[in-house]
Amino acid sequence: KQEVTQIPAALSVPEGENLVLNCSFTDSAIYNLQWFRQDPGKGLTSLLLIQSSQREQTSGRLNASLDKSSGRSTLYIAASQPGDSATYLCAVVGNQFYFGTGTSLTVIP
Amino acid sequence: GAVVSQHPSRVICKSGTSVKIECRSLDFQATTMFWYRQFPKQSLMLMATSNEGSKATYEQGVEKDKFLINHASLTLSTLTVTSAHPEDSSFYICSARARGGERDGYTFGSGTRLTVV
Numbered sequence: 334k335q336e337v338t339q340i341p342a343a344l345s346v347p348e349g350e351n352l353v354l355n356c357s358f359t360d361s362a363i364y365n366l367q368w369f370r371q372d373p374g375k376g377l378t379s380l381l382l383i384q385s386s387q388r389e390q391t392s393g394r395l396n397a398s399l400d401k402s403s404g405r406s407t408l409y410i411a412a413s414q415p416g417d418s419a420t421y422l423c424a425v426v427g428n429q430f431y432f433g434t435g436t437s438l439t440v441i442p
Numbered sequence: 443g444a445v446v447s448q449h450p451s452r453v454i455c456k457s458g459t460s461v462k463i464e465c466r467s468l469d470f471q472a473t474t475m476f477w478y479r480q481f482p483k484q485s486l487m488l489m490a491t492s493n494e495g496s497k498a499t500y501e502q503g504v505e506k507d508k509f510l511i512n513h514a515s516l517t518l519s520t521l522t523v524t525s526a527h528p529e530d531s532s533f534y535i536c537s538a539r540a541r542g543g544e545r546d547g548y549t550f551g552s553g554t555r556l557t558v559v
Binding site: 367369375376377378379422426430432433434435 | 448476478484485486487488535537548549550551552553
């Protein structure tokens with residue numbers, strides 16, 4: 334069974350810092366990997382989708398990479414802002430959708 | 443882009459009553475819809491998968507008679523929590539997969555916060 338782990342579970346950084354969130358998965362047979370943002374009590378917002386054949390995707394200050402062979406993905410956030418504070422979830426799509434445990438990010442003004 | 447509308451966003455109900463949550467794909471046909479549950483400080487857990495016109499497939503430990511899922515059309519899926527109890531209080535989210543399949547990713551509803559009192 335696919336297991337998705339995110340490290341760290343929580344992260345607090347001062348505004349302006351660049352940061353990296355990590356996601357690892359145990360089964361490399363995936364279709365794609367998605368990164369989501371979830372604000373407290375809210376639904377999910379899709380940030381980036383990486384197909385299994387791709388290595389990375391970029392959107393604004395966000396860059397996500399995928400190394401399928403090692404079962405790892407990273408989400409890089411440049412020049413963090415207080416508005417980036419949220420929980421970030423990665424999810425891999427194999428024969429079903431598997432979510433990571435999330436990283437709670439706090440950006441301090 | 444693809445949009446999934448989920449209603450209601452919040453609902454409070456009395457113990458023993460039933461609650462229906464709707465999930466609609468607004469600008470695409472969702473051949474498959476997924477229902478998730480999230481307890482506080484935990485990750486999302488898949489409850490069931492529904493394909494249009496067929497019975498839903500439930501994950502282990504999810505009571506199919508308690509969580510009724512209907513996917514009668516390509517744009518609408520409903521989750522009914524029957525005889526709700528306080529332990530059913532949770533955040534429920536639906537997601538839909540378009541005809542393109544896994545490669546097109548998934549679109550999520552905005553979620554429903556259910557509180558059973």
